[in-house]
Amino acid sequence: MSEVSAITDGMRKLLNVEVGPKKYEVERDMIKKLADAIGDDNPLWQDEEYAKKGRHGAIIASPTFLALLRLEEMLELVLSAECSLTRMMNGGTELEYFLPIKVGDVISVTGKIIDIYERDGKSGKMIFIISEMTYNNQMGEITAKARNTFLRY
Secondary structure (H helix, E strand, O other): OOOOOOOOHHHHOOEOOOEEEEEEEOOHHHHHHHHHHHOOOOHHHOOHHHHHOOOOOOOEOOHHHHHHOOOHHHHHHHHHOOOOOOOEEEEEEEEEEOOOOEOOOEEEEEEEEEEEEEEEEOOEEEEEEEEEEEEEOOOOOEEEEEEEEEEEO
16 A cells, blocks of 8 residues: 655646746845845955956855845745645755846846655655746846755655
């Protein structure tokens, strides 16, 4: 006799459903406020004269900047899935960078759930929901990708 999966048909229907885009206009203040908030005094995202001399020729956003570019619809999609496992936690995030984000860029964020699978854990079944967010600039170029693992248990 096989065990019943905790992954519901409703969850399976969420696979590859794209959400977004949500657009963000990148302003110098956004970059500076984030750097100040986390105590990052790197002149690449703080000092315009210094940054002009660098390989990008302008102030760029720090790698942590992606945390500001949220796509709430993605979390709503994950939370909306009917499931008997009611607890959820963040299982980690992987970031991949392609191009720097600069002041004046308009970043479009889209996302989708790319995988759902089940494992047995110490306290019972666990569902892993893998989402992927893509960050494109105003020229349609991919600046970054983020893969997030949500755990339902």
